[in-house]
Amino acid sequence: MKISVIGCGYLGAVHAASMAKLGHEVIGIDTDINKVTALQSGHAPFFEPGLPELLDEALSAGRLQFSTKMSDISDSDVHFVCVGTPQKSGEYAADIQYVDAAFSALIPHMRPGSVAVGKSTVPVGTASRIAALIEHGAPETHLVWNPEFLREGHAVQDTLTPDRLVYGISQDEKGHLAASILDHVYEAALAVGTPRLIVNYATAELVKSAANSFLATKISFINAMAEVCEVAGADVTSLADAIGMDDRIGRKFLNAGIGFGGGCLPKDIRAFMARAGELGADQALTFLREVDAINMRRRSKVVERTRELCGGSLIGKRITVLGATFKPNSDDVRDSPALSIAAQLQLQGANVTVTDPEGLANAMKRFPELKYERDLKISVTNANAVLLLTEWDEYTQLDPGTIGNLVDDRVILDGRNAINPEDWRANGWTYQGIGIPLSQ
Template structure:
């Protein structure tokens, strides 16, 4: 099929390359000329394992192109809208300007029977509004909503072999046509047994925000338990193992630490609360305010722990932060707990050095006042405290004895509960972690 992908950020670039891999002819459209140039040269403008190879493979077939001109989307059968929906400045609500502009910009190039497929995460009710707009601007074109469920660090796999497809479509012949088109787009993964759910617009929009809200709630729940464990002397990791054996609960996402960040969970739960308020259902989501509050509290907690391990004050102390990205296998620093904590420590008088395998350039753009060092050993030199905040494999595998030879004081905060406490203590370290004695 001939496909266009509008918006070639994290979601769009992966989707475009993956659709070409599945055999479709794809053009990716983005307003950022520099990004388009990088993608057209087969280079990923952000770190995502497997994406550079996928870009090179797809472009070698001639089935993948990139452009800044929306007119190049003309002639495609299916148009995917993959633009961002960031949080509005000073508000909880989502900023839908980019989604609205993408649909409006596409309209002149649409023909009757074309399918416009929203993949962006939007507040419930957005699809119905856009469908009405399309009916006026491009009669005969059909809107569908097909939410994405990508995990950063696993996005290529999640696109080529997803765990489910959700189609939000209108009633009647238009919906039947949209389902048929999407089934053709996703024929390869569907043929291997990937489940497919066909629902209305509102349900499709809610699937992503509800899923993210549930995951955020689960993470904040175990971090709330960590607070109780810290007060009582219990071990939150053992607690998580025990309750995770209950198959109604499960062990995944029960890892206490400094909490979640990134470009999805924080802004999505806030936008969900804002939209519920607009719908008069705000009381249904009041619990998400506490989920958000618990998450932000853990960042302050790790700063407090670092201050304590340094003798009660961070003034003049050298602190090494291991990790800048919000999670490993990513260079995404949006709402990163690591950088948030690092900035708080610097405000309290510490000299903070941040290291990360992939995210330093992005981190510099967000917090230029911090010191950055790409080589882990150099970052550790003469530190009074080491704080692990992103669980990259190389940090999980640090040798306690070799690391001790580099620092001034052997103090470590394990902000992700991924190190072996006994090994570090045996090597002479003062070891602190989140919710463990």
């Protein structure tokens, strides 16, 4: 099919390249000429494993191109809108101005029989409002809301082989016709048995918000248990193993650590709370305020624990932070707990050096006052304490003996419980994880 993708940021660029991989003819549209130029040259403006190879393949095959001109999409059958919905400045609510602008620009170029597909995460009620605009401006077309469920670091895989497909449609013949068109887009995934759910617009919008809120709740729950474990003398990892064996609970997302960050979970749960308040259902989601509070509290807890490991004072201590991104296999530092902790440590008198395989350029833009060092060995030289805050493989597989020869003090705080305490202690390190007593 002929497909357009409006918005070529993280979601859009991955979606465009993946649709081309599936054999469709795809054109990606973005207002940023630099981004379009880079993508047209096969260069992704962000780090995502597998995307450069996908871009090269699709561009070489002639199935993918990028442009700044909306007029270039006029012969497309399906139009995916993949623009961002950041948190409003000073508010919890989502800023949907880019979604509105994208659809306003798209509608005049939709031909009869074509389908607009919203993939952006939006407040419930947005799709119905946009459907009315489409009905007025392009009455022989239709809207489907098709939420994305991408995990950064696995976005290509999640797009090519999704675990489910959700279509939000109008409950009439026109809506089901639009769903059948979208079935052609996802023919490869459906052919291997990928579950497909057809729901109304509101349900489709709520799926992503509800899923992210549930995941955030699991993370904050186990981090709350970590706080209890630390004062009770228990081990949160063993606790998580035990409760995770209950198939009603499951072990995934029960890893205690420094909390969640990134461009989705924090802003999505806040936007969910804000929208529920607008609808008069704010009491239903008050628990998410505590989920958010627990998550943010993890950062200050790590700072306090680092102070204890440094003998009660951070002033003048040389601290190396391993990891700037909010998760491994990404260069995304939006709302990164690791960077937030590094900044707090420096504000309290420590001399902080941050290292990361992919995220330093973005980190420098957000916290220019911090010191950054790409070379891992240089970054830890003469350190009084090392903090493992993003679980990149190259950090979790470090040799404690080799690193121990570079630091001044063999002190490590494992903010992700990602390395073997026995190995490090056997090499003379003071090891501290999350959710275990300080003395253990």
